[in-house]
Structure formats: C-alpha cells, structure tokens
Amino acid sequence: MKKINLKIAFILIITAFAVFYGCIKKDIDVTPNVPYVDFKANKSxxxxxxxxxxxxxxxxxxxxxxxxxxxxxxxxxxxxxxxxxxxxxxxxxxxxxxxxxxxxxxxxxxxxxxxxxxxxxxxxxxxxxxxxxxxxxxxxxxxxxxxxxxxxxxxSMPGNPPTPLTINDINTLNDSYKGKLVKLTGVVFETPCEAYSLDYSATSNNIIDKQGNKIVLRTSNFATFRAKGLPIDTGTVIGIYSTYNGAKQFAIRDLNDVIYQQPCPSAFVNIVNESFASGTLGVFKQYSVLGTDVWNYGTYSGKYYAQITGYASGTANEDWLISPAVNMDAYFDESLIFETATKYDNPAGTLKLYWSNNYSGTDNPNNATWTEIAPINLSTGNFTWVSSGNIDFSAISGNKVYFAFKYTCAANNKPTWEVTNIRLRGKKN
CATH class of the missing domain: 2.40.50 (OB fold (Dihydrolipoamide Acetyltransferase, E2P))
Structure with missing residues (x-):
C-alpha cells in the first residue's frame, strides 16, 4: 500500500512538472523578438x-x-x-x-x-x-x-510618435517645420465633400485657416481613403508638412488624422473621367456624319486632348465625340466639367454639348433624340484653354445616358476645337 502511494505521488510530481514546464515553454515561444542596436547616433x-x-x-x-x-x-x-x-x-x-x-x-x-x-x-x-x-x-x-x-x-518595439506641433495660423509654417508632424487647428476644407483624390492622379485640395490662409492638402490616387469625401465643418488636420518649389503642402497618413464632427455623408465619385493621356480617344468614340474630318487624339506642350479641324478637307463637316453609356439613375448631384481651346475662323456655334437617353451607342447619332445643354462656357480663340465650370446634370435621368460634343463647320468656316479633362461626377445612391 505504501509503495502504491509513493508511485502515485511520484506520478503526480512528474505530471505537475510537465504542466509547469509546458507553461514556461509556451511563454517563451510567444515572447516577441525585440530589436535593439548596440551603437549610438553621432549626428542630429x-x-x-x-x-x-x-x-x-x-x-x-x-x-x-x-x-x-x-x-x-x-x-x-x-x-x-x-x-x-x-x-x-x-x-x-x-x-x-x-x-x-x-x-x-x-x-x-x-x-x-x-x-x-x-x-x-x-x-x-x-x-x-x-x-x-x-x-x-x-x-x-x-x-x-x-x-x-x-x-x-x-x-525596441514601436512606441508613441512625437507629439504634433500645433499650428493655428498657416503663415507661421516655415522651413523649421519641414517633414515634421504638424497639427492644423480651426481649419476648413475649401471644397467639402470632394473626394480626397481623383482615381487617375494625385489631387490637391485647399485647407483654409481662420485667417483665410491656405495650404494644399496633397493626396495620392493610391491612398486607400482617396474616394472618401472631405469633411464639412471646422476641425483639426494632422499630417506631414512639406514644400514643393516653395509652395506649402500637407499630407495626412490616414483618416484618423482628420478630426471633424461633420464628415461628408456622401463623396463625389468620377463616373466618366477622361484626360486622353493614353494617346487615344480613351472611353469616347467618334462618329462622322458629314465630311472626311474626324475627332482625333492630339497633344501639345504636355497637354492631351481630343481634337477636330475642318481644315484638312476644306468641306462642311458634322462630327460627334460621344461618351460611354452612363446609368444616371445610380447617382445624384451629377455635374459635368471639361476644358476647351479653339482657334481659326469663327468658332461661335460650331461646338455644342448634347445628351440622349435613347441613343443606341453605335449608329448615326441623328437617329436618336438629343437635348442641347446651353449655354456653356467655351474657349473663344487663340488656343486659350477655358474651363466650362460645373454644368448641372442632376435633372438628367435614365440607365443608359450618353453625352456628346457635336462639331459642325461650313466649307468657308473651319475652326479647330480641342477638348480635354472631361469629368462627369456624382454621388452614389
């Protein structure tokens, strides 16, 4: 009986030791590998x-x-x-x-x-x-x-970053702040509910302080938060201060750096966005009804555009530059903006903007019903680029809507037109 009790005691001791060792081993296994250096900095x-x-x-x-x-x-x-x-x-x-x-x-x-x-x-x-x-x-x-x-x-393991330097007057930012983490307080965004960045390129949005001073918020089109809308009210923005060729710039790390009470409920998204930088007409198609001249891609001095001129044939022309089909019913607050430049002869009335919700997408556009959008702000000559400004498209409905630029010219009046940076945007329903 005594031997049996000793055996039981021995087994219990061995079991307890095994459990204890297993706990220690587990703790050792999960201990993080803490990095360290065995040298010091010798320069600030x-x-x-x-x-x-x-x-x-x-x-x-x-x-x-x-x-x-x-x-x-x-x-x-x-x-x-x-x-x-x-x-x-x-x-x-x-x-x-x-x-x-x-x-x-x-x-x-x-x-x-x-x-x-x-x-x-x-x-x-x-x-x-x-x-x-x-x-x-x-x-x-x-x-x-x-x-x-x-x-x-x-x-060592990551700790807390430096406390941001608080700024309430953008004009006080100087070279000593370059690259540092900065907190801008009491600021608003000039264009609330605009997306932080366009999908195709980095984007600049202005931040304005209480004194009316501005600084550019620069956001990459690869940022995970790029499609979110800029907030509405006054608040605080934390980020890295920098300059580019003398211009002050700011960049946030993520949306935790933007502290506001009223975030934008819905951000604008780009429905159609064409800069013709691909070297083609991009998402647009051209259809020639009359004459031998057609819409083509062009570039000059770093600018890309769709271009048409009646000079090539010297005859009357009717040519359409037509967008892809758009489901306007899936959006609200839609607007269109673009840039134009023109030169030669009398361009007045030779470029017009239309929309249609019964165009087939392939055949002669004159077989469909088109509604002209007028007046619109266009270039008047000398190849001076002019923005149309935001054109309200919110009243247009349909799940297959096209918009188009229609060029017409007479044999004795043959202006050249260039169109670029065509952007239709809206908020998703």
Missing part, C-alpha cells in the same frame, strides 16, 4: 540637413542618425517613403521596398547608418537616398531593397 537630423549644399551629396563619413517614424506607406499616401523625426528636425528616406509599415511602424525608433547613402533635394525637401548614375548624371534615388537592412536598424 538638423546638422545633417544643415550640412547639405546642393546636388547629390554622397556620404563618406561614419555618421549615424536616430529618429522616430512619423509616417510610412501603410495607407498608400506615402509611396516608398519613411518620415522620421528627432528633437532637432525631420527628414524623409526614399526606400525601394513595399509594405514597409510592417517593420517600420509609426512610433518605431530607427537608427540609420548613413555611410554610402546620399542626400538629395526634391523640390526643396532634403531627403536620404542612394546614389545612382542616370544617363550619365548623378542622382539620389531610392535605397535598393537589398541594402535597406544594411543601413536601417530598429531599436
């Missing part, structure tokens, strides 16, 4: 920036800076860029790596060994990169992915 960010003169400055010294990450690429608004800040200044690092936010989270302390890297100037912003030769000219580009871990070192 401000002294690094102050030492830059011009061009591509390749760093040959064993300099090390330390900073805290204030912005990364998590939302897509900062492309392959990290911003770090210390007590003296802030700077951005150009890195050829995607999804950097997984390692370099906001609040992460980072040490950078600068030897072999370079300083460059992009629009007035000093940045850290990697020296390249591009077509025989030196340039400071992104740090290649394979070299990132040789230069950037995390220390």
């Amino acid at each position: 960010i401000k002294s690094l920036i102050d030492g830059y003169i011009s061009g591509v400055d390749t760093i040959k010294e064993d300099w090390i800076i330390k900073g805290v990450v204030t912005a990364n690429d998590e939302s897509g608004n900062f492309y392959k860029t990290l911003y770090i800040q210390d007590d003296s200044a802030a700077i951005n690092i150009q890195i050829d790596r995607s999804n950097m936010f997984n390692a370099f989270k906001v609040g992460q302390v980072v040490y950078i060994k600068l030897k072999g890297l370079c300083l460059g100037n992009y629009g007035g912003m000093i940045q850290i990169g990697f020296p390249y030769t591009d077509a025989g000219s030196p340039t400071c580009g992104r740090i290649p992915d394979v070299f990132v871990d040789d230069h950037l070192f995390r220390d």
Whole structure:
C-alpha cells in the first residue's frame, strides 16, 4: 500500500512538472523578438540637413542618425517613403521596398547608418537616398531593397510618435517645420465633400485657416481613403508638412488624422473621367456624319486632348465625340466639367454639348433624340484653354445616358476645337 502511494505521488510530481514546464515553454515561444542596436547616433537630423549644399551629396563619413517614424506607406499616401523625426528636425528616406509599415511602424525608433547613402533635394525637401548614375548624371534615388537592412536598424518595439506641433495660423509654417508632424487647428476644407483624390492622379485640395490662409492638402490616387469625401465643418488636420518649389503642402497618413464632427455623408465619385493621356480617344468614340474630318487624339506642350479641324478637307463637316453609356439613375448631384481651346475662323456655334437617353451607342447619332445643354462656357480663340465650370446634370435621368460634343463647320468656316479633362461626377445612391 505504501509503495502504491509513493508511485502515485511520484506520478503526480512528474505530471505537475510537465504542466509547469509546458507553461514556461509556451511563454517563451510567444515572447516577441525585440530589436535593439548596440551603437549610438553621432549626428542630429538638423546638422545633417544643415550640412547639405546642393546636388547629390554622397556620404563618406561614419555618421549615424536616430529618429522616430512619423509616417510610412501603410495607407498608400506615402509611396516608398519613411518620415522620421528627432528633437532637432525631420527628414524623409526614399526606400525601394513595399509594405514597409510592417517593420517600420509609426512610433518605431530607427537608427540609420548613413555611410554610402546620399542626400538629395526634391523640390526643396532634403531627403536620404542612394546614389545612382542616370544617363550619365548623378542622382539620389531610392535605397535598393537589398541594402535597406544594411543601413536601417530598429531599436525596441514601436512606441508613441512625437507629439504634433500645433499650428493655428498657416503663415507661421516655415522651413523649421519641414517633414515634421504638424497639427492644423480651426481649419476648413475649401471644397467639402470632394473626394480626397481623383482615381487617375494625385489631387490637391485647399485647407483654409481662420485667417483665410491656405495650404494644399496633397493626396495620392493610391491612398486607400482617396474616394472618401472631405469633411464639412471646422476641425483639426494632422499630417506631414512639406514644400514643393516653395509652395506649402500637407499630407495626412490616414483618416484618423482628420478630426471633424461633420464628415461628408456622401463623396463625389468620377463616373466618366477622361484626360486622353493614353494617346487615344480613351472611353469616347467618334462618329462622322458629314465630311472626311474626324475627332482625333492630339497633344501639345504636355497637354492631351481630343481634337477636330475642318481644315484638312476644306468641306462642311458634322462630327460627334460621344461618351460611354452612363446609368444616371445610380447617382445624384451629377455635374459635368471639361476644358476647351479653339482657334481659326469663327468658332461661335460650331461646338455644342448634347445628351440622349435613347441613343443606341453605335449608329448615326441623328437617329436618336438629343437635348442641347446651353449655354456653356467655351474657349473663344487663340488656343486659350477655358474651363466650362460645373454644368448641372442632376435633372438628367435614365440607365443608359450618353453625352456628346457635336462639331459642325461650313466649307468657308473651319475652326479647330480641342477638348480635354472631361469629368462627369456624382454621388452614389
């Protein structure tokens, strides 16, 4: 009996030890791998920036800076860029790596060994990169992915980022704020409910303070929040301050940086958006009813457009530039905006805007019923680009609506017309 009791006791002790060891092992397994460095910074960010003169400055010294990450690429608004800040200044690092936010989270302390890297100037912003030769000219580009871990070192787990510097007068922003995390208080957006960014390009929206001063909010078309609407009331915006060729700019990291009581209930979206930058007529189609001249793609001095002229044939023409079909019933508050330029002869009355909800989409547009939209603001000559302004389309209904530009000319009156940046927008139902 005594031997049985001893055996039971022994088994219980072994079992308890196994359970205890298993708990310890489990705790060890989940302990995070905390990064650390065994060296110190020997240069401040401000002294690094102050030492830059011009061009591509390749760093040959064993300099090390330390900073805290204030912005990364998590939302897509900062492309392959990290911003770090210390007590003296802030700077951005150009890195050829995607999804950097997984390692370099906001609040992460980072040490950078600068030897072999370079300083460059992009629009007035000093940045850290990697020296390249591009077509025989030196340039400071992104740090290649394979070299990132040789230069950037995390220390400890991410903590809190620096407290944003509070600004209530945009005019007080100067070079000492460049690259830093800044809080703009008591500000409004000039165009509430506009989307933060267009789908096809980065977009600028003005922020206005109580004094009426403005700063551009720059948002990438790759930002995850780009389609959201700008808020309505007065509030606070946190972000990174920068300049580009002397112009003040601001960029948020995500929508948590925009603190307002009245967000936009519904943002405008682009239903049709054509800049003709593809080198074709894009989503538009042309249909020639009379004459041999047709709508074509054109470009001049960096501008892309659809173009037509009666000069080629010297005869009368009727030509249509027709949009894709649009389900207007799926939207509300629709409006159309575009730009025109013209020259030669008398352009008055030779370009008109129409819409139809019974056009087939393929045959002669004269077989359908079209309603003219007038008056509209058009260019008057000398190839001067003129915006139409927002043209109200909200009263137009139908699930298959087309709009079109109709060009007509006589044999003795043959103006040239150019049309671009055609944007039909609205709010989804």
